[in-house]
Amino acid sequence: MEIPAIVGAGLVVIGAGIGIGRIGGSAMEAIARQPEATNKIQTAMLIAAALIEGIGFAALFAV
Amino acid sequence: MHKVVRFLLVLALAGPTAVLASSEGHGGHGDDHKKELTPEQKKAHNKHYVIHHTQDSHDFGIFANESEGTHYGFPLPVILWDDGIHFFMSSKFDHGHKTVESNGKYFRLNYADGKVYKADAEGHYITKKVWDADLEMHVQEPVEVLDFSITKNVLVTILMAIFMFFLFRSVARSYQKGLAPSGAAKFLEPIIIYIRDEIARPNIGEKHYKKYMVYLLSVFFFIWFLNLSGMTPLGINVTGNIAFTAALAVMTYLITTFTAKKDYWMHIVWMPGVPVPMKIILFPIELLGTIIKPFALMIRLYANMLAGHVVLGMLLVAAYGFSSYFASGAFIGLTFFMNIIELLVALLQAYIFTMLTALYFGAAAEEHDHEHAAAH
């Protein structure tokens, strides 16, 4: 039986979602622990999230 | 200044409502005096409606009533290349209903995908045989024309470029009066300084950041302002167009490649500090990486902005699809909420594009001691 490509894309998106969620959660914890480093953490969080997001989009467009 | 901000705010928040007004013809209510559509037809119609509003267009449509076939807006110049230049106004297409003759050639606008195709005198598309990989067979496809038209996106970009030029020139001039910022500079200067101190300096380095500042500032404000123009009720979607993001990504790629120092190429061709077999494996990966990075930039901006417009469009169509006022109201509220999120996304995506561009520039401009290179 052949699995449709969209299912694979969905799996990638789930993975990306979990990844971005974890980044966000960890960033929250980090900010709570070190509020003075908020700016740096936010920047790093956004970059990491953007990179993962790119993979998610790549999967969607590959379908 | 306050008035301008308030005006923009009202415009942005009124966005969904204005689009609602123009979508009236497509949803449930407009269909009363037409024959009832099946749910599948309705779905396809709505989908087409939403997608159509994210596409580039040869005329600047402000309001359309498709059930009556009336369009309000203004035509834009069409410039085609087909064994010579063809120039005429898009009103000649009559929204895809008419075939246009120019210098002995015939053209037809496909209203569904907004592209211009070659046609014959009778108005039929000229087709050619192409291999379709999905269907695994040859199919007849209409032939596209090289289209250099001043489309809606081009017009908006031109207007935005003019606006940006005068805005930032006025900011630059305000410094001649005194060193303290005044007028628009009060609002824009902190952003300019943020880009310099929080994006360029830490990512590129104190030594080289200056020569990249012009590009970073331009790209940030260009993307941000065009993103915001997409929040107006005019149905503009410049940054959600792959050609636009591709142009910026190519620019980033070219600047990265042509300003790259020896170390940058060294890390691609012969990665220091890893064993030789790994170096051989890493070379093609790194080489591919130089292209994937700007490609990801292109896709990220395009997909985010397009997705934002599609979601807003879908929510609005859904709001008009319901027969219950409560559900419709809830969806309009949701649209309003999404609109505010999109305002944030407009800024965020401009920031991320600039940030990642600075990161790539930083990798290109980096020069480190090779004694340390082995350590990391």
Next chain:
Amino acid sequence: MGLLEEFSIGLFFWQSVLFLALLFLLRKFAWKPILNSVNEREQKIADSLELAEKTKAEMESLKASNENLLKEARAERDAMIKDAKETASKMVAEAKDKAKEEGNKMLAAAQDSINAEKAAAIAELKTQVAAFSIEIAEKVVRGELSSADKQKALADKLAEDINMN
């Protein structure tokens, strides 16, 4: 909507041209002047702060040196006053001594002259007394020696006196 179907070469061309044009226009008319002004201002602020800091330090040192100077002046003044007082008291003492000495000298001189006068007076007195005595004695002797008996009694008496000695 695949990526390739969406992609329009014409739009790509226009966007590239427009963006490049905007880039060069903004570079010339906006970013360079803006960044220069901002840099200039930051430099100015930094310079002013530095100058203020420097001035403050200078003031501080000036104040310290002023204090020192004041202290020195005060010390000098005190020394001078002390000196002056000492000199004054010395002078007074000297003057006193001198006056005393002078007084003493004058006193001594006076005493001397008094003594001399006295001595002179006594000497004169003595001569006068002697003269008177001789006169008296002459008179007495004349009276005594006016008769033979009397000369004889006197001679006896003198002889007796000499014997007794």
